[in-house]
Amino acid sequence: MKKSPINNIHMLQIQKNLLDWYDQNKRDLPWRRTQDPYSIFVSEMMLQQTQVKTVIPYYGRFLTELPDWQSLAKAKEEKILKLWEGLGYYRRARNLQAAAKMIIEEFNGHLPQTREEILKLPGVGQYSAGAVLSIAFQKAEPLVDGNVIRVFSRLFVLRGNLKTGENHQNVWEIARSLIPSKRPGDFNQALMELGATLCLSDNPQCLLCPLFQFCEAAQRGIQTDLPEMPKAAKNIEVPIAALLVENKKKILVKKRDENEKWLKGLWEFPSAEGKTMDEGRQKMEKEYNVMAEKKPFKSIRHQITNHKIHLDLFIARNKKTIKASTHLKWVTPAELEDLPFSSAQGKLRQWVLKNFVQKNNSK
DNA sequence: TAACCGTGGCC
DNA sequence: TGGCCAAGGTT
Incomplete structure (x- = not known):
């Protein structure tokens, strides 16, 4: 010790x-x-x-x-x-x-x-x-926690x-x-x-700090050099194609299951990752036996940790009726709003409720 | 151990 | 505006 x-x-x-x-x-x-x-x-x-x-x-x-x-x-x-x-x-x-x-x-x-x-x-x-x-x-x-680490790194000049x-x-x-x-x-x-309000990462308010006189870093004027953090991981680009399938005023949604990598248990528009957006869209067309429009209805960019997600929503026409199951459901707009969505897909949902559903109802 | 998990706020 | 980060835990 x-x-x-x-x-x-x-x-x-x-x-x-x-x-x-x-x-x-x-x-x-x-x-x-x-x-x-x-x-x-x-x-x-x-x-x-x-x-x-x-x-x-x-x-x-x-x-x-x-x-x-x-x-x-x-x-x-x-x-x-x-x-x-x-x-x-x-x-x-x-x-x-x-x-x-x-x-x-x-x-x-x-x-x-x-x-x-x-x-x-x-x-x-x-x-x-x-x-x-x-x-x-x-x-x-x-x-x-992160605050304590920052405070201690400065108070005692802990490096690394x-x-x-x-x-x-x-x-x-x-x-x-x-x-x-x-x-x-x-x-x-x-x-x-203290870490959250004064001993800030960028702009520490040392003159207001109750520990100023004990702070080794402040005494030496090196507080902004600490803590020494490792570089963040490089961002990875991830194209994801999502489908907007509508039938009799209901919309197709899917629940992410237990073997998903992330966002388990949340609902979303059926979607697939691809090396390119085209590949993702074609995967979806095949999986659901639908024809999707080539141009996205709505396009979203979203950052998840070090993933830069390009999320495109394509309007699709179903050739034959897609069967509902525990993970696949046809929902009304009201039901759609009540399901837990991730933030990225939530933005798509907002857009759909505002633009697609309204337009559909008026015709 | 280091990579992975989400999001909104900040500059 | 893009990159960084925050009252961490898990594998």
């Missing part, structure tokens, strides 16, 4: 300055108004790799519809995905329900209060375990990629050495709050 970069006096002052600053400056966030472990757990799942501003509207809606472990465990997956629609990383939503079921079946309806047990829940890693234990149960458990290997372990050890037994949840949140 590496020696901590701080002595005891510094540690106490850092704790005090940070907590005092937090008390004066913390944002009024909905999950800071509750002590309910379930609500806090839901907030932490939503906040994984997702900014506070994005989560806020989802959080209240979700808890109104699914206020406790029981209702979440019993809910239809489709309902949960609809509440999650647009938030991304949809595996989180499915894991959340799996966690609710496990809590009811294996933990007597209550969140476990040890790191070892809470880590057994799907979708809970070291960060979320620390967050829930400290915030909901006042356990002196540390947490490390802090997200992997030995460096990452070191950050955790510092976090553990710093956590106070009094108000651990507030301390953890204060650390993240």
